[in-house]
Amino acid sequence: MSKSGVKFSGTDYGLLMRLEWETSFPQLLVELEEHLQQSLSFFSGAQVFLEVGQRPILQKDMEQLTVVLERYDVALQGVISAPAGQSRRPAVLPPMPQPDAHTTLHIERRTVRSGEKIAAEGHVIIMGDINPGAEVIAGSSIFVWGSLKGTAYAGVPDRSDAVIAALHLAPIQLRIAGHIARPPEAKSDRDSSPQLARVNHNGIVVESWDRHRLFQQRGS
Amino acid sequence: MGLWLSHGIVIACFSKGDHDVAGRVITVTSGKGGVGKTTFSANVSAALAALGKKTVAVDTDVGLRNLDIVMGLENRIVYDIVDVVEGRCRVQKAIIRDKRIDTLHLLPAAQTRDKTAVTPESMEKICAELREMFDFTIIDSPAGIERGFQNAVVGADEIVVITTPHVSAIRDADRVIGLVEAADKQQISLVVNRLQPDMVRRGEMLDIPDMLEILSIPPLGIIPEDESIVITSNKGELATQVSRSLAGQAYKNIARRILGEEVPFMTLESSESLLQWLKRMLKF
Numbered sequence: 001m002s003k004s005g006v007k008f009s010g011t012d013y014g015l016l017m018r019l020e021w022e023t024s025f026p027q028l029l030v031e032l033e034e035h036l037q038q039s040l041s042f043f044s045g046a047q048v049f050l051e052v053g054q055r056p057i058l059q060k061d062m063e064q065l066t067v068v069l070e071r072y073d074v075a076l077q078g079v080i081s082a083p084a085g086q087s088r089r090p091a092v093l094p095p096m097p098q099p100d101a102h103t104t105l106h107i108e109r110r111t112v113r114s115g116e117k118i119a120a121e122g123h124v125i126i127m128g129d130i131n132p133g134a135e136v137i138a139g140s141s142i143f144v145w146g147s148l149k150g151t152a153y154a155g156v157p158d159r160s161d162a163v164i165a166a167l168h169l170a171p172i173q174l175r176i177a178g179h180i181a182r183p184p185e186a187k188s189d190r191d192s193s194p195q196l197a198r199v200n201h202n203g204i205v206v207e208s209w210d211r212h213r214l215f216q217q218r219g220s
Numbered sequence: 221m222g223l224w225l226s227h228g229i230v231i232a233c234f235s236k237g238d239h240d241v242a243g244r245v246i247t248v249t250s251g252k253g254g255v256g257k258t259t260f261s262a263n264v265s266a267a268l269a270a271l272g273k274k275t276v277a278v279d280t281d282v283g284l285r286n287l288d289i290v291m292g293l294e295n296r297i298v299y300d301i302v303d304v305v306e307g308r309c310r311v312q313k314a315i316i317r318d319k320r321i322d323t324l325h326l327l328p329a330a331q332t333r334d335k336t337a338v339t340p341e342s343m344e345k346i347c348a349e350l351r352e353m354f355d356f357t358i359i360d361s362p363a364g365i366e367r368g369f370q371n372a373v374v375g376a377d378e379i380v381v382i383t384t385p386h387v388s389a390i391r392d393a394d395r396v397i398g399l400v401e402a403a404d405k406q407q408i409s410l411v412v413n414r415l416q417p418d419m420v421r422r423g424e425m426l427d428i429p430d431m432l433e434i435l436s437i438p439p440l441g442i443i444p445e446d447e448s449i450v451i452t453s454n455k456g457e458l459a460t461q462v463s464r465s466l467a468g469q470a471y472k473n474i475a476r477r478i479l480g481e482e483v484p485f486m487t488l489e490s491s492e493s494l495l496q497w498l499k500r501m502l503k504f
């Protein structure tokens with residue numbers, strides 16, 4: 001095969017897709033599509049990480065890429081970018097909730113703005129930000145692939161095993177089942193890592209999202 | 221969604237004006253009051269008119285009309301928008317032509333009625349008429365998100381959301397953007413008014429990247445705090461006609477961007493242009 005601008009490799013955290021940036025972006029998309037076309041069965045249902053190295057990737061390119069991946073039923077798990085001199089571990093590898101017979105999954109792909117309210121019975125996943133003044137209410141857990149700066153109520157009315165997780169957790173207020181928490185007064189640092197809030201015997205506690213194994217343990 | 225994007229700044233790129241096609245209807249709105257909608261409407265209308273575009277500024281703040289005062293046309297009002305809606309005159313008759321810039325016009329609001337005197341349906345009709353008559357129709361919206369806001373937005377092709385670097389103004393702008401998006405208006409851009417670069421530099425005022433991150437719509441312009449605006453608005457003079465007004469220059473730049481020109485953001489600091497600063501902040 002000729003030298004391709006798209007390379008796949010296996011790593012300890014999953015399938016990695018690397019884009020060679022000498023190739024122009026439209027060309028990359030064509031080559032990616034060829035790749036996926038050649039190994040339809042291999043990629044169908046696969047979960048990949050995208051490695052972009054130090055090159056910035058524009059949102060419109062990202063959107064096009066997502067469309068291609070979706071067409072071949074490939075799930076994008078995360079994006080790895082490497083600012084000069086930093087490690088290349090994925091910044092984010094949180095577990096995603098899986099819908100089951102008891103819990104539905106509600107997904108929104110947008111910015112939830114002030115004054116908007118999203119309510120659903122099962123898990124709620126927001127692919128975007130929840131801005132201050134917006135409310136998201138879920139019968140089960142809430143996952144935000146973006147910044148949570150508004151208000152989130154999980155486990156309504158009484159599921160205290162529900163969690164609230166966000167890539168950037170900076171809410172005005174959190175509620176899980178009957179528990180209410182406000183963030184500490186001191187401003188958290190902007191580049192904080194993904195965090196997850198859950199209920200223990202003391203009330204709501206916040207911890208690192210990627211350490212959390214809630215969904216792997218389910219059924220025990 | 222800060223994770224995978226290196227932020228590229230997209231300057232709102234409106235389609236270029238074309239003489240053969242119908243005019244563009246642009247609504248200026250903010251949610252919060254006092255952020256500069258009326259001043260913006262008056263001055264951007266004047267700047268577009270000065271660039272040779274036949275422009276009408278429309279005041280939809282029925283009951284609290286101000287645009288005529290800021291434009292210095294208060295004493296020439298005979299008919300107003302409510303007269304048009306209620307069929308007492310045709311829209312041409314209510315429109316006042318400015319004497320300083322002969323391509324500039326005003327359709328005033330009524331002062332003695334309230335917002336319910338105009339319906340969204342009648343507003344759509346008026347916008348359709350103005351679109352045929354003018355290159356640009358600039359609609360000044362009232363504060364709030366009720367009937368007056370709906371009237372202002374319903375007939376628009378493009379929406380300009382204006383905010384100041386204050387948390388409450390941004391919160392309201394976010395609310396308004398949500399409503400406008402829900403109404404399926406595709407062309408939304410942001411103007412930040414009354415920015416004080418010194419305060420931003422000292423970390424005492426929200427900076428542009430923070431506002432863009434929250435509101436996530438493309439910026440159309442940034443207007444510096446400028447005391448001379450108080451004087452010109454009070455006198456009914458247009459800041460764009462005053463040669464040394466910083467804000468006036470910002471309004472003129474915005475008018476050129478609306479016409480599709482790529483105009484760099486103004487230098488608000490001596491050492492570094494705002495655009496360079498923006499790029500640096502966003503690691504462009």
